[in-house]
Amino acid sequence: QRMVEDGFQANGRGSLGSAAMAFMRQHGVLKDIYKESEGDAHRTSRGKQVTVRTVKAPGFGPRGIARYVLPFTAFLKLKDIGADVLPPYEERYVDVAMGPEQAELYGQLSSTLTAELKEALRKGDNSLLGVVLNTLLAWPDTCFREEVVKHPRTRSLLAFTGSVYDESEPGPKEQALIDLCRREKARGRRVLAYTVYTGMRDTSGRLKSLLEQAGLKVGVLKASVDTSRREDWIMEQVERGIDVLVTNPELVKTGLDLLDFPTIVFMQTGYNVYTLQQAARRSWRIGQSLPVDVIFLGYADTAQTACLSLMAKKIAVAQSTSGDMPETGLDVLNQDGDSIEVELARRLAA
Incomplete structure (x- = not known):
């Protein structure tokens, strides 16, 4: 009814084609494709011919959503519908x-890489952040192969750790x-x-x-x-x-x-x-x-537990701001907004 009120209705022949195109022009997305080619339209010189075709593309503008969708929409959480x-x-x-050998090698790897990270940060070099974080997060799950850690710029060797588990040993x-x-x-x-x-x-x-x-x-x-x-x-x-x-x-x-x-x-x-x-x-x-x-x-x-702890806090904040207040949500509402990677790096370098 609202669309009809706005003039998007069938024409005298009962066709909605022109109304649909007008609606798309105003609230949707249309692509006008121009094609230019040379032809023999002129007697003394070649002339250029331009053809235009219009195609519909995905998209719905915010004005259309506000007028035709939101006034007739109810937003409910599933938990509000019924038990x-x-x-x-x-x-x-x-x-x-972790297994004994796995824990020992992780401790050595963590100590070496954390020391390298602290030294790099002391010099104002942030290039090791991603390397150290990714290695310490991944190694416990990928210690079925050797781990070679190199500096991302100089390619110098930072750490090396052999494999712990073979292909058939979980x-x-x-x-x-x-x-x-x-x-x-x-x-x-x-x-x-x-x-x-x-x-x-x-x-x-x-x-x-x-x-x-x-x-x-x-x-x-x-x-x-x-x-x-x-x-x-x-x-x-x-x-x-x-x-x-x-x-x-x-x-x-x-x-x-x-x-x-x-x-x-x-x-x-x-x-x-x-x-x-x-x-x-x-x-x-x-x-x-x-x-x-x-x-x-x-x-x-390991760094995995630290990462999961930070993820839990971020989720609590996200739920709090969307109206689902977790039990510990207020404790983390004053978080500083840093990414999880940055916060995890801060913990490792502390």
């Missing part, structure tokens, strides 16, 4: 102790994942396992191998699967009978409802609070009939 809309949801953190956190997946399979529940490391530090292939070695059926969703096909691809894996789906949380953070995986395990989280919150609720959607369990695994007394 029976969604099943119980629980998040918990599990502290995993580390403590990997064993914790295997044990959890076995328990969930016995309960008739599938597991969604998140790992953020790809490329040089890829852990998805190793997790698949270790889980299959333990008698579990595993699917690995990679970025090579086109976005438009991911939901169908996952359903094909479910029909194939997988017990565990391994993927990067970035690949499923939006647009997918993974109701077949009521148990979610984060092997790592990364720094992005939005990605973590979205990925953690992939299976907690309308239509889910099973309780949803989300488990965060972290190696005790």
Whole structure:
């Protein structure tokens, strides 16, 4: 009715074509494509011909949203609709102790890199921040291969650590994942396992191998699967009978409802609070009939636990500002706004 009031209505022949184009011009996105070519239109010289065609493009302007959408929209949180809309949801953190050799080598690596970082910061050099943080966060999960750490500018050797676990030997956190997946399979529940490391530090292939070695059926969703096909691809894996789906949380953070995986395990989280919150609720959607369990695994007394602690504080602040006041939200509302990387670096260099 409001659109008709604004003049967007059928013409005398009952066609809405002109009204649709006018609406798109005013509130949407149209692309005018000009094509210029040379022709033989002139008797004594070649002339230029210009043709124009208009195509529609995605987009809706804020004025149109404010006039035609928001006045007729109700915004509700699922928890406000009723207690029976969604099943119980629980998040918990599990502290995993490193193996003796793993802990010893991590201590040496941490001591060496932290000393190098402090010295660089004392000289006003921030180039080691990313190198040190990424290494200390990743090494406990990737110590199945040698770690060579070089200065990003001079390429001088900062630290070297040999491998701890071979291809068929799971580390403590990997064993914790295997044990959890076995328990969930016995309960008739599938597991969604998140790992953020790809490329040089890829852990998805190793997790698949270790889980299959333990008698579990595993699917690995990679970025090579086109976005438009991911939901169908996952359903094909479910029909194939997988017990565990391994993927990067970035690949499923939006647009997918993974109701077949009521148990979610984060092997790592990364720094992005939005990605973590979205990925953690992939299976907690309308239509889910099973309780949803989300488990965060972290190696005790490492940069991983410090990172998870900072992520928890950032999430508490985000929830507080959106109206969901956590129990400890007020304690962190006076945070200084630094990124998690900067705050973590400050802790390491303290």
